[in-house]
Amino acid sequence: MKTDRLSPAMNQALNQQLTIEAEAAQTYLSYAAWADDQGYAGISNFLFRHAHEERNHMMKFLRYILDRGSKVTIQAVSAPGADPTSIQDCFNKVFQQEVSNSESIHRIVKQSFEEQDWATWNFLQWFVKEQVEEETLALNLLDKIKIAGGEGAADEALLELNAELGKMPDEAHNASSATEQHPS
Numbered sequence: 001m002k003t004d005r006l007s008p009a010m011n012q013a014l015n016q017q018l019t020i021e022a023e024a025a026q027t028y029l030s031y032a033a034w035a036d037d038q039g040y041a042g043i044s045n046f047l048f049r050h051a052h053e054e055r056n057h058m059m060k061f062l063r064y065i066l067d068r069g070s071k072v073t074i075q076a077v078s079a080p081g082a083d084p085t086s087i088q089d090c091f092n093k094v095f096q097q098e099v100s101n102s103e104s105i106h107r108i109v110k111q112s113f114e115e116q117d118w119a120t121w122n123f124l125q126w127f128v129k130e131q132v133e134e135e136t137l138a139l140n141l142l143d144k145i146k147i148a149g150g151e152g153a154a155d156e157a158l159l160e161l162n163a164e165l166g167k168m169p170d171e172a173h174n175a176s177s178a179t180e181q182h183p184s
């Protein structure tokens, strides 16, 4: 009896997305380490917490594939790109990564629609909503650095931004609660 409830193509797409989320976590980790090294502990803390959120996204895909009786394939994770050249460059890269991730999620939504795999379509709606939040968050970061003076931001403005981001509420809560339904 066939117990795998995902098509081979959907299994591949979801496993690929699992890897993309893991890569996003690695990228946030590298930016967080870079920010700390530059002396921006608050921005670093924000980015570390976001790396945790990406890892929760990865776990959510992993759990779903298993719940559908399908096979999880853990792949190698690509190394993050070069360090940012400035806080503005860092936030630009964060925004680009989130847009790229949204596009990837949307491709799988389209695939689930074409396959009439309504369980996966429904599962992915959480991510569609989450990506709107992630893009908004990244846009807010860009607004903040713009207000601070962009590439020419004064040290005082950057330190203020650093303090503000360090105190921001934990963004990982939403993704954590999504995976807590499945304690290991």
Ligand code: FEO
Binding pocket: 021, 024, 053, 054, 057, 098, 101, 134
């Ligand atoms: Fe998992 Fe930032 O999207």
